[in-house]
Amino acid sequence: MGGAGQPAVEAEGVWKRLGGRWVLKDVSLTVPRGSVYGVVGPNGAGKTTLFRTLLGLYRADRGRVALLGEPVERAGGSLFRRVAYLPEDGEPYRNMTGHEFLRLYASIYGVEDLEGYLEEASRLSGLGGRLGERVRSYSKGMRRRLLVAAMLALKPSLAVLDEPTAGLDPVYSVGIRRLLKEYSERHGVTVLLSSHNMYEVESVCSEITMISSGRIVYSGSPGEAVRRTGASSLEEAYVALVTGGGGES
Numbered sequence: 001m002g003g004a005g006q007p008a009v010e011a012e013g014v015w016k017r018l019g020g021r022w023v024l025k026d027v028s029l030t031v032p033r034g035s036v037y038g039v040v041g042p043n044g045a046g047k048t049t050l051f052r053t054l055l056g057l058y059r060a061d062r063g064r065v066a067l068l069g070e071p072v073e074r075a076g077g078s079l080f081r082r083v084a085y086l087p088e089d090g091e092p093y094r095n096m097t098g099h100e101f102l103r104l105y106a107s108i109y110g111v112e113d114l115e116g117y118l119e120e121a122s123r124l125s126g127l128g129g130r131l132g133e134r135v136r137s138y139s140k141g142m143r144r145r146l147l148v149a150a151m152l153a154l155k156p157s158l159a160v161l162d163e164p165t166a167g168l169d170p171v172y173s174v175g176i177r178r179l180l181k182e183y184s185e186r187h188g189v190t191v192l193l194s195s196h197n198m199y200e201v202e203s204v205c206s207e208i209t210m211i212s213s214g215r216i217v218y219s220g221s222p223g224e225a226v227r228r229t230g231a232s233s234l235e236e237a238y239v240a241l242v243t244g245g246g247g248e249s
């Protein structure tokens with residue numbers, strides 16, 4: 001399996017056009033192996049498009065993307081089995097029980113040690129006896145937790161999560177952040193996430209990229225963003241760095 005010493009994700013000069021306009025403009029970033037890396041930016045800045053392009057779900061119009069050391073356009077099943085993606089609107093099937101959903105997830109990824117996987121995913125979900133109930137009886141927080149547990153228990157090389165805690169209460173948000181950080185530290189899982197929550201990004205991410213109108217306006221540590229702008233918090237630094245770029249423009 002090639003690319004063990006390579007960054008988890010490397011994008012160079014990526015441009016992507018959608019609906020007749022450039023949504024990503026000359027985006028370059030490097031996500032180190034084993035890191036928790038955050039992408040932040042206003043609504044419509046291009047975060048989801050960036051993730052989809054990095055994962056090969058969209059083809060970049062210009063530039064190049066390497067995923068786990070391989071050019072993404074050449075990547076096949078053996079690479080994608082090491083990558084887990086949770087889209088912003090990802091949902092488990094409502095008519096399945098939590099247990100059934102985990103089994104389905106394991107079969108899609110070709111998990112070999114099914115019992116070990118189910119035990120770990122069940123534990124990470126924190127859902128206990130509720131796993132025997134249908135997903136449609138779960139709250140949004142429970143559904144998110146089930147999805148995050150399903151992906152982390154795979155121990156993927158790279159986990160990509162688009163706004164994993166959006167709309168969740170603080171208890172679920174803190175729980176998910178803890179899982180992501182622990183799994184990254186303990187199992188070397190590289191985590192790439194997007195968020196609108198600067199507290200979240202500051203508390204879990206070692207490096208961040210800020211994107212505004214499809215262009216990178218900052219890459220580095222959260223602390224450096226604060227220092228560079230002379231702001232008193234990451235939220236203030238973020239506003240200073242993205243102001244003028246706008247979101248949907």
Ligand SMILES: Nc1ncnc2c1ncn2[C@@H]1O[C@H](COP(=O)(O)OP(=O)(O)OP(=O)(O)O)[C@@H](O)[C@H]1O
Nearest residue numbers: 018019023041042043044045046047048049050248
């Ligand atoms: N399939 C598409 N066709 C045309 N335009 C698109 C398409 N997908 C996204 N866009 C546009 O591209 C821009 C970036 O969208 P994207 O969803 O990547 O932003 P985002 O940063 O993830 O936003 P949010 O924070 O609101 O989720 C937006 O202006 C959006 O309307």
